[in-house]
Amino acid sequence: MSGEDIIQLYRTGSEEELVKLEEVTVNVDPSDLPGKPKRTDECSICGERVFDNKCELVDGKLTCRACANGAYYAVKKQESPARA
């Protein structure tokens, strides 16, 4: 099927040709559901609160992921305000 054929199918195809609907089950950990955290721990290194088992064990101690694996961000240095 060429790209043109696919575009034509999207333009003129019936729902049955374009979409397959079926019931499914999804396994979701209760701690990943939206809403109030079910469990709160404290990072043993930085003291940040860690919600719903999103912590790591490092040398037998609970830590946040940033302390365990490094943060995905870097804090920007703030420039000092100019003195008048």
Ligand SMILES: [Zn+2]
């Ligand atoms: Zn931490």
